[in-house]
Amino acid sequence: MKLLSLAYIKDAARSVKRICEEMFTEAPDSVLTELLGIAALKVNMYCLRSEGEEEVLHLRCSHRNDIAVCSRCGTVSEAVHEEKERCVRHLDIWGKRTFLHFYSRRFMCEQCRKPFTESLGFVEKFRRHTIAFERYVYPKFVT
């Protein structure tokens, strides 16, 4: 029991990225997906969690497409090579900090015989924020 609570505190303090599957609630319909407005993603689950003084919204999303285009040769691939959990900050929803959780996918290109990371229209490589969030925060610096 003591170990469990310690693990939880350590986890929560470490980052907002790691949220147990059990904390998410299934999103009953497409409303959240429509509000999110990112064509490539579908919202499957959500979690409204108290973090300090505020409530933070976490959305667990899946990809609408099961294919990706190789960045080297342009060949379409549907062979997922590797998946890694990724979490990025998105625009606030009703004043609540909002994070998107999804899998960052690497596909295998049959032509190049090498894996590649799919490029996503809503977030740049290695960034912790969506493009929409960056545009909102730094409007002067984005052309």
Ligand SMILES: [Zn+2]
């Ligand atoms: Zn290729």
